[in-house]
Amino acid sequence: xxxxxxxxxxxxxxxxxxxxxxxxxxxxxxxxxxxxxxxxxxxxxxxxxxxxxxxxxxxxxxxxxxxxxxxxxxxxxxxxxxxxxxxxxxxxxxxxxxxxxxxxxxxxxxxxxxxxxxxxxxxxxxxxxxxxxxxxxxxxxxxxxx
Amino acid sequence: xxxxxxxxxxxxxxxxxxxxxxxxxxxxxxxxxxxxxxxxxxxxxxxxxxxxxxxxxxxxxxxxxxxxxxxxxxxxxxxxxxxxxxxxxxxxxxxxxxxxxxxxxxxxxxxxxxxxxxxxxxxxxxxxxxxxxxxxxxxxxxxxxxxxxxxxxxxxxxxxxxxxxxxxxxxxxxxxxxxxxxxxxxxxxxxxxxxxxxxxxxxxxxxxxxxxxxxxxxxxxxxxxxxxxxxxxxxxxxxxxxxxxxxxxxxxxxxxxxxxxxxxxxxxxxxxxxxxxxxxxxxxxxxxxxxxxxxxxxxxxxxxxxxxxxxxxxxxxxxxxxxxxxxxxxx
Amino acid sequence: xxxxxxxxxxxxxxxxxxxxxxxxxxxxxxxxxxxxxxxxxxxxxxxxxxxxxxxxxxxxxxxxxxxxxxxxxxxxxxxxxxxxxxxxxxxxxxxxxxxxxxxxxxxxxxxxxxxxxxxxxxxxxxxxxxxxxxxxxxxxxxxxxxxxxxxxxxxxxxxxxxxxxxxxxxxxxxxxxxxxxxxxxxxxxxxxxxxxxxxxxxxxxxxxxxxxxxxxxxxxxxxxxxxxxxxxxxxxxxxxxxxxxxxxxxxxxxxxxxxxxxxxxxxxxxxxxxxxxxxxxxxxxxxxxxxxxxxxxxxxxxxxxxxxxxxxxxxxxxxxxxxxxxxxxxxxxxxxxxxxxxxxxxxxxxxxxxxxxxxxxxxxxxxxxxxx
Numbered sequence: 001x002x003x004x005x006x007x008x009x010x011x012x013x014x015x016x017x018x019x020x021x022x023x024x025x026x027x028x029x030x031x032x033x034x035x036x037x038x039x040x041x042x043x044x045x046x047x048x049x050x051x052x053x054x055x056x057x058x059x060x061x062x063x064x065x066x067x068x069x070x071x072x073x074x075x076x077x078x079x080x081x082x083x084x085x086x087x088x089x090x091x092x093x094x095x096x097x098x099x100x101x102x103x104x105x106x107x108x109x110x111x112x113x114x115x116x117x118x119x120x121x122x123x124x125x126x127x128x129x130x131x132x133x134x135x136x137x138x139x140x141x142x143x144x145x146x
Numbered sequence: 147x148x149x150x151x152x153x154x155x156x157x158x159x160x161x162x163x164x165x166x167x168x169x170x171x172x173x174x175x176x177x178x179x180x181x182x183x184x185x186x187x188x189x190x191x192x193x194x195x196x197x198x199x200x201x202x203x204x205x206x207x208x209x210x211x212x213x214x215x216x217x218x219x220x221x222x223x224x225x226x227x228x229x230x231x232x233x234x235x236x237x238x239x240x241x242x243x244x245x246x247x248x249x250x251x252x253x254x255x256x257x258x259x260x261x262x263x264x265x266x267x268x269x270x271x272x273x274x275x276x277x278x279x280x281x282x283x284x285x286x287x288x289x290x291x292x293x294x295x296x297x298x299x300x301x302x303x304x305x306x307x308x309x310x311x312x313x314x315x316x317x318x319x320x321x322x323x324x325x326x327x328x329x330x331x332x333x334x335x336x337x338x339x340x341x342x343x344x345x346x347x348x349x350x351x352x353x354x355x356x357x358x359x360x361x362x363x364x365x366x367x368x369x370x371x372x373x374x375x376x377x378x379x380x381x382x383x384x385x386x387x388x389x390x391x392x393x394x395x396x397x398x399x400x401x402x403x404x405x406x407x408x409x410x411x412x413x414x415x416x417x418x419x420x421x422x423x424x425x426x427x428x429x430x431x432x433x434x435x436x437x438x439x440x441x442x443x444x445x446x447x448x449x450x451x452x453x454x455x456x457x458x459x460x461x462x463x464x465x466x467x468x469x470x471x472x473x474x475x476x477x
Numbered sequence: 478x479x480x481x482x483x484x485x486x487x488x489x490x491x492x493x494x495x496x497x498x499x500x501x502x503x504x505x506x507x508x509x510x511x512x513x514x515x516x517x518x519x520x521x522x523x524x525x526x527x528x529x530x531x532x533x534x535x536x537x538x539x540x541x542x543x544x545x546x547x548x549x550x551x552x553x554x555x556x557x558x559x560x561x562x563x564x565x566x567x568x569x570x571x572x573x574x575x576x577x578x579x580x581x582x583x584x585x586x587x588x589x590x591x592x593x594x595x596x597x598x599x600x601x602x603x604x605x606x607x608x609x610x611x612x613x614x615x616x617x618x619x620x621x622x623x624x625x626x627x628x629x630x631x632x633x634x635x636x637x638x639x640x641x642x643x644x645x646x647x648x649x650x651x652x653x654x655x656x657x658x659x660x661x662x663x664x665x666x667x668x669x670x671x672x673x674x675x676x677x678x679x680x681x682x683x684x685x686x687x688x689x690x691x692x693x694x695x696x697x698x699x700x701x702x703x704x705x706x707x708x709x710x711x712x713x714x715x716x717x718x719x720x721x722x723x724x725x726x727x728x729x730x731x732x733x734x735x736x737x738x739x740x741x742x743x744x745x746x747x748x749x750x751x752x753x754x755x756x757x758x759x760x761x762x763x764x765x766x767x768x769x770x771x772x773x774x775x776x777x778x779x780x781x782x783x784x785x786x787x788x789x790x791x792x793x794x795x796x797x798x799x800x801x802x803x804x805x806x807x808x809x810x811x812x813x814x815x816x817x818x819x820x821x822x823x824x825x826x827x828x829x830x831x832x833x834x835x836x837x838x839x840x841x842x843x844x845x846x847x848x849x
Contacts, residue, residue: 008458011676012349015443020444022183022608030183031615045644047629052621073541105544105635106643119629184611281491284514284830362605363677371500371603372831443677445605447831448514450680 014100041121047104048120049066050097052141062116062143064090075107076101092138099133150155161238165231168398169391170200172433179437198341210383215277218380224275227388229269233262236394241402241403242317244422254303255316259403263358266396267293268321270360270367270377273389277380283295287375288448292357295452298363299459303347306463306470307331307407319412324420330410339471345465348408350463352428355400358452360393362440365433401432489517492830496525499834500603500834505843507821507837512831519822523847530849532781537563539639541773542808547633550846553592554634556788560795563718564784568777568797569639576764577641578720583654583757584624584636585788586750590618590661592789593747596841598741604681609672616664624654639775641767654758658751665747673744677685682737686824686836689734695820696823697816700791701746702840704730707737707777712787723760724753736839743841754821776803790814790841814840815847 017084033040036054042048052060064081076098127133174189174196181188187194214223240255252258267290274286310331312321323329333347357364368376378389405411405428412425446454495506504525510518530549546561549555559581566573594617598610621631627650628636628643636643647829672678693703703710711728713721729745731738781800785794791813798807817840825833 003390007676014674014676017443018671018675019438021667022438025185025608025612026179026182030181030187031618032187034190036185043626045626045629045630071540073537075545089205103544103548103633104630106629107540107544110643180607184608185615186611205688280490280511288514365605369605369831371605372834374499413494427605432681443599443606443675444670445831446677447681448829450677 008028019095039124040074042123046119046121046123047106048104049099049104049125049135050108050117050137052092052095052137053116053118053121054145055087058145060092060095061119062092062095063114064092065114067111067113068117071107071111073105074101074103095116095137097135097137100130101133157239158235162235165238165395165398166233166391170204172394172397173390174200175205175433176437176440178442179434183438183441184401188436204387207384207387212383213380213386215279215380217278219276219278221273222352223380224385226269226276226377227275227385227392228277229265229272230392231388231395233265233269234392234399237399238263241399242411243425244420249382251315251317253313253315253318256308256314259399260304262303263396263399264293266358269392273381274377274441276390277377279380281373281375282377282379284377285367285373289360289377292360292364292366292451295455296354296357299350299463300358302460302463302467303351303354304407306344306347306467309467309470309474316406316411320406320413322408324413330408330413332408341466341470342398343469344408346462347466348404350459350466351404351408353454353459355404356436357438357455359396359400359436361397361436363443363446364451365440365445366451369445397433397436398429401429401436404432405429417464432457439465488512492733494834496522500837501844502842505844505847506816507841509830510818511824514831515783516784516825516828516830516833519833520823521818521821523818523844525848526845528845529849531808531810532769534805534810535802536802538779539805540799542805543638544633544635547635548845549810549849550788550790550814550843551591551632552595552843553789555581555588555590555634555636556786556790557793558634558637559585559719560784560786560788560793562639563786564782564795564797565639565775565777567784568780568782568799569772569775570777571640571771572768573640574719574765574768575762576645579757579761580642580646580686580719580766581637581725583646583754583761584627584634586753586757587620587624587654588634588710589750590747591617591624591748591787594620596743596766596789597668598671598840601678604678604835606672606678609668610672612664612667616661619653619657619660623650623657625648626653638767640771641765645766651758651761654754658755661751667743668744679737681832681835682740682839683735684733684833685736686828687734687838688820692820692823696820697819698791699813700787700789700817700841701739701742702817702820704728704742705740706734707732710792712785712792716785718784718786720757724756726750726752726756736836739839757845774803776801785811788813790843790846792816806830810849812846812849814842818842818847 052062055061064078064079066079069077069079078094078096078098080090080094081092083090106119109119126131149434176187177199178196192198198342224471237259239257240252242251270289270293271286274282274289306320308314311322313319315404331344333344365437368378370376373379378386405425409428410420413420414424419457489510489512492507492509492511493506495501496504501507506522508520508522508526509516513700520678530545533545537545543558543561546557549557565571594613598613601609625631626636627646628634688706689700690708692705693706693708699710707730709728709730712718714728726749729742729749731741777797777799779799782797782799783794785792787793793813794811796807796809796811797805800806821837821840825836
C-alpha cells in the first residue's frame with residue numbers, strides 16, 4: 001500500500017521536475033539561424049569544392065602535373081594542358097571538376113605540390129540539373145577575375 | 147418559433163467559427179510554443195509572428211486531392227473526419243462562457259457534453275477500420291480501448307462535482323463556485339463540501355482529458371514512431387485537416403469543462419469583474435499546459451495507460467466519490 | 478463494398494515496418510509477424526543502401542580509401558577512420574608521433590559524445606518525447622562546430638592520415654574543448670532530470686527486452702548492448718590500442734540486461750569520454766603531427782593484419798590482407814551494429830510493437846554502417 005502511494009507520489013514529482021525544465025527552456029533565447037535570411041560564414045579550414053589559385057599575373061598556378069587527378073578516389077577531376085611554342089612549362093587549358101561524384105575528401109589539395117588548388121567556402125550549392133555540378137574551374141577563375 | 151430557429155442557427159454558426167478559429171490558431175500556438183521550448187523560433191515568416199501560417203496551411207490542405215485508398219470503405223472513410231469534428235462543435239452549443247454568453251443552456255448540459263465526447267472514439271474507429279491499413283487498424287483499436295478506460299474515471303470525477311453542486315446544469319455549477327477562489331471546486335475549503343481531496347480529483351480529471359483528447363503523453367492512437375500516423379495514416383488533404391482541427395476542438399472542449407467544473411468558470415479568483423475574459427484566461431492557460439506537457443514527456447505504453455486508468459485513477463476517483471458523499475452528509 | 482481486413486483470433490498478419498518507417502531511422506526493413514499488438518516473429522531485411530565499401534577497399538589505393546571509412550557511420554566517423562589508420566600503420570610499420578595519437582584520442586572521444594548525444598535524442602524521440610532531441614542537438618552542434626574548425630567538415634571528417642593527422646589543433650580548439658566539458662556535464666544533469674528520472678520513461682524501459690549474456694555472446698554483440706547485459710568488454714581496456722592505456726577511465730557495466738541498462742551505459746559512457754578528453758587535453762604533448770619519414774607510396778608487406786577499436790557503436794574490427802601491392806587484397810570490416818541488430822529478431826518475439834521499437838532504439842542502429 002505504501003509502495004503504491006509512494007510510486008504515485010514520486011511519479012508525479014518526476015513529471016513536475018520535467019515540466020520545470022521545459023518551462024525554464026521556454027524563456028531562453030533561440031539558438032537557431034534562420035537560414036535563407038541569415039547565413040553563417042564558414043570557418044577558415046572549411047572544405048568546400050576546389051578552386052584554382054592564380055599567380056600575380058592572373059594565370060593559374062597549375063602546371064598540369066596531374067597528381068590531383070591520380071589522387072582523386074572517385075575520378076572527378078579531368079584536366080588538360082598544352083605546351084605553347086617556346087615555353088618551358090605546360091599551360092592549363094581545361095580543368096573540369098565533376099562535383100556530382102566528389103566527396104570533398106581533400107586528397108587533391110593535399111597531393112598538389114604547387115599550391116595550385118584550394119578549397120572554396122561556397123556551400124549554397126543546390127540545383128535541379130545535373131549539369132550545374134560539372135564545374136569548369138578555369139571559367140570560374142576568369143569569372144572571379146572580372 | 148422562427149426566432150428560436152434563427153437563434154439556433156446563429157449559435158451553431160458562432161460555435162463552428164469559434165471551434166475552427168481556435169483549432170487553427172491553437173496549431174499556431176502549439177508550433178510556436180514547442181519551438182520556444184526547443185529554443186527555435188517556430189513559424190515566423192508568413193505574416194507578423196507567423197500569424198498567417200494557419201490559413202495558408204488550410205489553403206494548402208484544401209488544394210490537395212483527397213485520395214481514397216483502394217479497397218477502403220468509402221462511406222466510412224469520408225464520414226470519419228466529419229464525425230471527428232461534429233461532436234466538438236455540438237458541444238460548444240451548451241458551454242456557458244459567461245452569465246449571458248451561452249447558445250443554449252440545458253439543465254443536463256454535462257450529460258450532453260459527455261454523450262458527444264464519447265462519439266469521438268467512434269470516429270477514430272471508423273477511420274482506422276475503413277482505411278484498410280494495418281497501422282490504422284491497430285491505432286483505432288488502441289484508441290477505443292483508451293477511450294473506454296478513461297471515460298470511467300472522468301465520469302466518476304464529474305459525478306463528484308455534480309454531487310457537490312447538486313445540479314447537472316453547467317450554469318448552476320459555476321454559480322456555486324462564484325463567491326471566491328476558496329469556493330472553486332479545486333480548493334473547496336468554503337462552500338458545502340470542504341473536501342481536501344479535490345485537487346487530486348482535478349488532477350485525475352485533467353489526466354483523463356489528456357487521454358480522451360489523444361494528447362501526449364497518451365497519444366497512442368497516433369504514435370508516430372510506431373504506427374506512422376495512426377488512424378489518419380491514409381488521410382490527406384482536408385480529411386487530415388478535419389482530424390487535426392477536431393483534435394484541437396476537443397482540447398478546447400476538455401479545457402472548457404475543466405474550467406467550468408473545477409476552476410469556477412467565469413468567476414474571478416478575487417471576486418472582481420466576473421466575465422468572459424476570466425473564462426478565456428483560464429481556458430488558454432489550461433491549453434498552454436496541454437502544449438507544455440506534450441513537449442515535455444515521452445509517450446506511455448498501451449498497457450501502462452490501461453494500468454494507470456484501472457489501477458490508479460479509477461480506485462482513487464471512486465474513493466474520492468465516497469469521501470465526498472460522506473462529507474456532504476456530514477456538513 | 479470491399480472487404481476489410483479479417484482476422485481470426487489466432488491468425489497472424491504480416492506488418493511491414495520500413496524501409497520508410499519513422500522508427501527505423503534509415504532504410505531498415507523489419508518484417509513482423511503480428512498477433513494483434515504482439516510480435517510472433519520478426520525478420521530484419523537489410524541491404525537497401527549497400528555501397529560495396531569492402532569491395533571499394535580492394536580497388537582503391539590506401540590513401541584513396543581513407544574517406545570511405547567516415548561514410549560508414551556518419552555519426553561516429555572518427556572511430557572508424559581510427560581503426561583504418563591503425564591497421565594500415567600496423568601493416569606498413571609507420572610510427573605515429575605522440576601528439577597525433579593524443580589528438581586522435583581526443584577527437585574520437587568527442588565524436589563518441591556527439592554520437593551518443595544524437596542517439597539519446599533519437600531514442601527519446603522514438604519513445605515520443607521530442608524536446609530532448611533538440612537539447613541534445615544543441616550540445617552536439619557545439620562539438621561539430623569545434624571539429625569543423627579543425628577538420629574542415631562536420632560529419633565525414635577524413636581527418637586522420639597514415640602516420641598522423643591532416644591538420645594540427647590550435648589554441649581555439651583547446652579552449653573550446655575545455656569550455657565544453659563543464660557545459661556538457663551540466664547538460665547531462667539536465668538530461669537526467671528531464672528524461673532519466675521521468676516515470677513514464679522508466680516504465681517504458683525497465684525490464685523491457687531482456688538480453689541474456691549468452692545471447693549477447695552468441696550474436697557477438699558489443700558496445701552498450703553487451704555492457705548493459707553484464708559483459709565487461711571494452712576494446713579500449715581489453716585490447717588497448719593507441720594511447721588509451723595512459724588514460725584513467727571506467728567502463729560502465731550494468732547487470733539488469735534491459736533497455737534501461739543500455740540507456741544508462743551510454744549516458745555514463747559520455748561522462749567517461751569527457752574524463753578522457755579532459756586528461757587528453759592535460760597531457761597533450763608538443764611536437765609534430767606527422768612522422769618525419771613516411772613512405773611516399775604505402776605498400777604494406779604481404780600479410781594478414783587485424784585491428785579492433787571501440788567506436789561509439791561497439792567494437793569495430795578491420796582485417797587487412799595485403800599482397801604487397803598498393804591496393805589491399807582483401808579488406809573486411811566487422812561492423813558492430815550488424816551484430817547488434819541481429820539480436821532484434823530473436824529478442825523481440827512475444828513483445829508488443831511499441832516495446833520492440835523502443836528496444837530497437839536502445840540498440841543504436843545506424844543503417845549505412847550495417848549495410849556498408
